[in-house]
Amino acid sequence: xxxxxxxxxxxxxxxxxxxxxxxxxxxxxxxxxxxxxxxxxxxxxxxxxxxxxxxxxxxxxxxxxxxxxxxxxxxxxxxxxxxxxxxxxxxxxxxxxxxxxxxxxxxxxxxxxxxxxxxxxxxxxxxxxxxxxxxxxxxxxxxxxxxxxxxxxxxxxxxxxxxxxxxxxxxxxxxxxxxxxxxxxxxxxxxxxxxxxxxxxxxxxxxxxxxxxxxxxxxxxxxxxxxxxxxxxxxxxxxxxxxxxxxxxxxxxxxxxxxxxxxxxxxxxxxxxxxxxxxxxxxxxxxxxxxxxxxxxxxxxxxxxxxxxxxxxxxxxxxxxxxxxxxxxxxxxxxxxxxxxxxxxxxxx
Numbered sequence: 001x002x003x004x005x006x007x008x009x010x011x012x013x014x015x016x017x018x019x020x021x022x023x024x025x026x027x028x029x030x031x032x033x034x035x036x037x038x039x040x041x042x043x044x045x046x047x048x049x050x051x052x053x054x055x056x057x058x059x060x061x062x063x064x065x066x067x068x069x070x071x072x073x074x075x076x077x078x079x080x081x082x083x084x085x086x087x088x089x090x091x092x093x094x095x096x097x098x099x100x101x102x103x104x105x106x107x108x109x110x111x112x113x114x115x116x117x118x119x120x121x122x123x124x125x126x127x128x129x130x131x132x133x134x135x136x137x138x139x140x141x142x143x144x145x146x147x148x149x150x151x152x153x154x155x156x157x158x159x160x161x162x163x164x165x166x167x168x169x170x171x172x173x174x175x176x177x178x179x180x181x182x183x184x185x186x187x188x189x190x191x192x193x194x195x196x197x198x199x200x201x202x203x204x205x206x207x208x209x210x211x212x213x214x215x216x217x218x219x220x221x222x223x224x225x226x227x228x229x230x231x232x233x234x235x236x237x238x239x240x241x242x243x244x245x246x247x248x249x250x251x252x253x254x255x256x257x258x259x260x261x262x263x264x265x266x267x268x269x270x271x272x273x274x275x276x277x278x279x280x281x282x283x284x285x286x287x288x289x290x291x292x293x294x295x296x297x298x299x300x301x302x303x304x305x306x307x308x309x310x311x312x313x314x315x316x317x318x319x320x321x322x323x324x325x326x327x328x329x330x331x332x333x334x335x336x337x338x339x340x341x342x343x344x345x346x347x348x349x
Contacts, residue, residue, distance in 0.1 A: 004312040006045055008035055013304030014062050015200075015246055015292040019069030022297040024048065024090065026072055027304060028061040034074050036090040043300065043314060048090035053083070062108050066116035071096070071136055073119060077108045082121055084136050097137045102129070109156040109167075118142065118182050120165060122153030128167050130182045142182040148175045154199045159207025160251075164188070164228055166210060168198035174212060178228045192232030194220060200246050202294075204253030211256045211270070213244030219258045221270050233273050239266050239282075245290040250299055255279070257301050259291025265303055267315070283313055 011031040018025050025037040025045075032055040038048040051074065053061065059078030065071070065087075072085040072093065081099035102121055109122030119131040119139065127145035151171035158165050158179070165185065167175045172194050177185040196215035203210055210222040210230060219237035222230045242262030249256045254271035264282040289306015296302060301313045 003314050004043070004045060004310075006037075006310040007308060008304075008310055009033055009308045011308050012060070012289045012306040013292060013308060013310070014060050016294050016302050016304050016310070017063055017065040018294055018296055018302070019065050020067040020297070021069065024065060024069040024087075025296075025302065026063045026065050027310065028063040028074065029308065030060040031055065032061070034061050034063045034072070036072070036087060036093070037310075038090070039296070043298075043312070045310075045312070049087070049093055051083075051085060051093050059106065060108075062110055064110040064112055064119075066112045067114055068116055071112075071116060071133075073110050073112070075102075075107050075110055075121070078106050080104050080106065082107070082110065082119070084119075084133065084139070086136075100131070100139050107153075109153050111156040111158050111165075113158050113179075113182075114160055114162045118158070118179075120156040120158065122156055122167070124152065126151060126153060126169070128153055128156055128165075130165075130179065130185070132182070143184070146177060146185055148187065149173070151197070154197065155201055157201050157203060159203045159224075160205070161207045164203075164207050164224065166201050166203075166230070168201050168212060170197040172196050172198060172214070172216075174198055174201060174222075174230070176228070176230055186228075188227065189229040191229065192220075192222075192234075194218065199244065202248045202256075204249035204251060204256075209249065209253040209270075211247045211249045211258075213247040213258050213260075215243045217242060217244060217260070217262075219244055219247060219256065219266075219268065221256070221273070221276065223273070233276070235276060237268050237270075237276060237278070239278050240264065243290075246292045246294070248294045248301075250295050251297060255295075255299070257283070257293050257295060259293040259303060261290045263291075265291050265293055265301070267301075284311070 014028040036048040056076035075082045084096040086094040104123035111120040126149040130142035149169035176188045194214035221233045240260040246259040256268040267279040292304040
């Protein structure tokens with residue numbers, strides 16, 4: 001069971017976005033509202049504010065927070081623009097100038113660079129655009145759009161070191177560029193991949209580890225070499241029986257989490273490329289719609305459901321043990337191994 005449940009809206013949620021500190025979270029949805037949440041040191045959540053825009057026609061609002069948590073980007077998937085908001089005071093978001101026109105019918109891909117000075121958007125012509133938002137009130141393109149995908153762009157992400165841009169596509173491939181100089185992006189090589197459309201990607205560590213999820217029901221891990229090329233690890237992570245719509249990875253690159261439309265969220269140990277495995281059974285095996293998951297910096301899992309409810313799991317062994325103690329009188333040393341978690345110092349509750 002999740003340790004926190006929050007009913008957000010009466011509509012399916014899109015993937016949450018978390019600030020670098022983990023203290024601010026944004027949630028979009030298939031409704032008109034993007035919500036902002038404060039998370040305190042104890043892991044308690046409170047609504048900090050929201051922005052409400054015209055209900056998207058046949059689509060949803062996706063969102064992205066800048067790493068500093070000061071700028072929020074929102075876009076209707078069925079629209080052709082991105083709105084930037086000043087959320088330094090989350091209770092009173094202020095639009096930063098007019099919406100940025102994308103010259104496209106829809107987008108579902110938004111990502112900030114680690115320094116918050118670049119925004120990436122995906123377009124329905126299969127391209128991606130880098131935007132200079134050093135002055136967020138006056139976004140300007142960093143050169144021409146980047147091309148390569150042969151079908152819809154489904155997600156974009158930038159590595160924590162700001163060097164690599166990775167784009168996933170419905171054409172079953174991922175694409176990568178070295179964007180150390182965003183004015184002159186350089187295409188890098190991809191070795192290996194999925195057998196169907198790729199929906200999602202996330203970086204760990206300094207950008208040397210990547211995780212992706214696909215319509216082929218698999219989760220793949222990738223390693224980046226010194227030249228910025230990506231090679232898929234030969235062993236795929238299998239367990240989902242449906243499309244993998246979202247993935248995330250801990251900052252140290254040792255654990256990954258994936259969400260699927262099969263109703264499950266699964267946790268993976270990816271610390272050793274030769275012995276990657278699922279950690280216990282599914283974190284949850286009930287759900288509605290497409291699970292959208294992300295790690296907070298402290299390693300807890302945030303999941304957005306198709307029922308409009310946010311769920312959070314704290315995976316620290318002591319926290320899990322305390323929750324089990326409240327629900328069972330069994331021995332901790334007998335129960336925790338089922339979840340592949342270390343047994344804390346005490347033997348019994």
